[in-house]
Amino acid sequence: MSLTRKTAAELGALIASGEVSAVEVTQAHLDRIAEVDGEIHAFLHVAADAALEQASAIDAKRAAGERLGPLAGVPVAHKDVFTTKDMPTTAGSKILEGYRPPYDATITARLREAGLVILGKTNLDEFAMGSSTENSAYGTTHNPWDLGRIPGGSSGGSSAAVASYQAPLSTGTDTGGSIRQPAAVTGIVGMKPTYGGSSRYGVIAFASSLDTPGPFARNVLDAALLHEAFSGHDVMDTTSIHSEVPPVVEAARRGDVSGLRVGVVKEFGGEGYQAGVLARFQDSVELLESLGAKVVEVSCPSFTYALPAYYLIAPSECSSNLARFDGMRYGLRVGDDGTHSAEEVMALTRAAGFGAEVKRRIMLGTYALSSGYYDAYYxxxxxxRTLIARDFEAAFHQVDVLISPTTPTTAFPIGERADDPMAMYLADLCTIPANLAGNAAISVPCGLADEDGLPVGLQIMAPVLGDDRCYRVAAALEKAFESRWGGPLLKEAPAL
Amino acid sequence: MSAITRDEVAHLARLSRLALADTELDHYAAQLDVIIGAVARVAEVATDDIPPSSHALPLTNVYRPDEVRRCLTPEQALAAAPAVQDSRFRVPRILGEEA
Known part of the structure; x- marks a missing residue:
């Protein structure tokens, strides 16, 4: 079997035992990128030389008798919202074209410490604002299942890279669903850890009270391995949780739901949901029951207000965070010809450097925070947000986890919602509550929709610091589904 | 009734330091009107007795040890600057002629 088809856990074991070298594994993935990324456009920057150098350092360590970690030498695709001092970091924006940060994000540093080989930086909606990568200033990424469709967003480059075997693992950030939604629509696993469980230091900020880095992988165990590798307390992030990383790898290996109480969120389903999505969700419910879980319906009435609340809170925070892009210290500067004041240069720079969605959200946030409107909106x-946290609290008195479809529909065609912001925002309908309350939540593949043959994701939500429960349920479902399907769902994807 | 007018968008653009073209103002006014109309629903359930949450974590005043550590050199800090002069960020004029 080709090295690019192997799981991260398998690759780590092969490298640690010396059966293959990290350089061979890296080269195989670089070759795959050269072969298919012209069609997918998952990467904004491929760091071939740096990756091979990193891989050969791992091989040298092994040759010197050093014990390697479980992911040492395994390639990873890194979302271009994490700062990397040896690679450009653009956040998908023209305002940061060619920007080279002077420091590594904590997640970047931890990937390197774990011996992971960073293949390059992946495409995203500008400043992680979007659900399709169509808001990237550097072109849209294509879904490996159907090149005419979106790969989800904002972490769409990362989902597409993993789903098209260009990398076994990738990183993402999830502010309103930006890991789970792309994972769902490309048929892979994506996890939003508990807020504060993974460091935001060096993540170019969108909405600081919501932004959460997390992993993508083609299977649950690999996602847990990456999760564990980069998580844990960070003194550089004031919102970092000071506690042990939940036992996610152990949970992913265990994968058992017997006796577990599972709640179906009553508010997520029905009108606006694609029939094939609801059908696969129903399959998942029945499968969980057959595996010994006790499934009940749970009402979370405030969840229907999560989407509007999010589209006030996230733009408000973004309007403040993005004030730093003023053309003075880094990035683009426009109009500095001696005839414009500093303020005019800032306004010209921001008008030229930001795309339409970013401008919309900055103005929306500015509106929501304006005196006279602040109380009614923000x-x-x-x-x-308080009500949603209360709904979760009440629900988790009754059940151990909550489930819902990850997204109301499968991957939509590129261009279909590009000029309709509200339609685009609906892609995050089911994922937003976990961001507002800070909970852990995962998306795991649960089959293909009958009407279009595209992947559907199941979302599993757990309490704060209950990340291991997400993996436990996801692993149990993955095992049962794969025995039904005769292998991973991705084997159904068309060859590239 | 529309929640947001073209003039209001022009005001928001000024506050946001976005030099928008006149043609863009109409486009954004229409879109922001739809979005604001949709998100205004939050007021339906936001009664006076509910405390607001700004954050998911109940953390306040988080400090790390006050230790001297290495920081960026001036060269590193200035490396990505659009314009540099005398080891400083060079910026456009910020004071009026009279100043």
Whole structure:
């Protein structure tokens, strides 16, 4: 079997035992990128030389008798929202074209410490704002299942890279669903850890109270291995949780749901949901029951207000965070010809450097925070946030995990929602509550929709610091589904 | 009734330091009107007795040890600057002629 078809766990074991070298594994993935990324456009930057150098350092360590970690020498594709001092970091924006950060994000540093080989930086919606990668200033990424469709977003380059075997693992950030939604629509696993469980230091900020880095992989165990490799307390992030990383790898290996209480979120389903998505969700419910879980319906009435609350809170925070892009210290500067004041240069720079969605959200946030509107908009949204946390709390008194479809529909055609912001925002309908409350949540493949043959994701939500429960349920489902399908869902994807 | 007018968008653009073209103002006014109309629903359930949450984590005043550590050199800090002069960020004029 080709090295690019292997799991991260398998590759790590092969490298540690010396059966293959990290350089061979890296080269195989670089070859795959050269072969298919012209069609997919998952990468904004491929760091071939740096990757091979890193891989050969791993091989040298092994030759010197050093014990290697489980992911040493395994390639990873890194979302271009994490700073990397040896690679450009653009956040998908023209305003940061060619920008080279002077420091590594904590997640970047931890990938390197774990011996992971960074293949390059992946495409995203500009500043992680979007659900399709169509908002990237550097072109849209294509879904490996159907090149005419979106790969999800904002971490669409990362999902597409893993789903097209260009990397066994990738990183993402999830502010309203930006890991789980792309994972769902490309047929892979994507995890949003508990807020504060993975460091935001060096993540170019979108909405700081929501942004959460997390892993993508083609299977549950690989996602858990990457999760464990980069998680844990960071003194450089003031919102980092000071506690042990939940036992995610152990949970992914265990994969058992007997006696587990599972709640189906009553509010997520029905009108606006694609029939094939609901059918695969129903399969998942029945499968969980057959595996010994006790499934009940749970009502979370405030969840229907999560989407509007999110589209006030996230733009408000973004309007503040993106004030730093003023053309003075780094990035683009426009109009500095001696005839414009500093303020005019800032306004010209930002108008030229930001795309339409970013401008929309900055103005929306500015509106929501304006005196006279603050109480009705941002203030009310913060109250809804309290209600959503209360709904979760009440639900987790009754059940151990909550489930829902990850997305209301499968991957939509490129261009279909590009000029309709509200339609685009609906892609995050089911994923947003976990961001607002800070909970852990994962998306795992649960089959193909009958009407279009495209992948459907199941979302599993657990309490704060209950990340291991997400992996436990996801692993049990993965095992049962794969025995039914005769292998991973991705084997159904068309060859590239 | 529309929630947001073209003039309001022009005001928001000024506050946001975005030099928008006149043609863009109409486009954004229409879109922001739809979005604001949809998100205004939050007021339906936001009653006075509910405390607001700004954050998922109940953390306040987080400090790390006050230790001297290495920081960026001036060269590193200035490496990505659009314009540099005398080891400093060179910026456009910020004071009026009279100043």
């Amino acid at each position: 203030g009310s949204a913060q109250k809804v």
